Amino acid sequence: MKTSARFVALLLAAGATFGAFWCGLVYGLHVWPPDIVSGRETVLASVQSQSGERFKLVQFWGVDFYTTQLEHIRPDGSVKITQIDGDDKKRWKYSAELIEADKTLVVSFPDKPLTTNYRWDLQRFVAPVGREPFWFETSSVATK
Structure with missing residues (x-):
């Protein structure tokens, strides 16, 4: 059970990092x-x-x-x-x-x-x- 919880947490962290990167490109740098x-x-x-x-x-x-x-x-x-x-x-x-x-x-x-x-x-x-x-x-x- 601990392994799947860590995997989900890692997956959520990776998704949040990618989302922040994408938003930074689009909104901060005005790049599509x-x-x-x-x-x-x-x-x-x-x-x-x-x-x-x-x-x-x-x-x-x-x-x-x-x-x-x-x-x-x-x-x-x-x-x-x-x-x-x-x-x-x-x-x-x-x-x-x-x-x-x-x-x-x-x-x-x-x-x-x-x-x-x-x-x-x-x-x-x-x-x-x-x-x-x-x-x-x-x-x-x-x-x-």
Whole structure:
């Protein structure tokens, strides 16, 4: 009887340790463990203009943190990728709103009072009037 009680206690302790580790990853470090294993890309927001310009805010696990980027897919099929944050935490969604008249995509974060604008006619991020873009200096651009 003592052996089975010790086994149950050991099993409970191991379960509690694993649970604490999992919660620490998810809540403390803002990491979703399945992302590390799967290597998948998560689409946080997706919008399309009337002229056929498509935009996807995507996130994927990098080496030690998440990489968040904007994919601008033009009507001709070419793609421009702009890195938003190469050292980001896990995000479950972004907000992306189109202002067709200005050819502008407004990107905002649900957990921060920050927004910035992507002008698709200029193919770059621009600051709203009176503000600097918060990631502008570290943005990198690639084309698919």
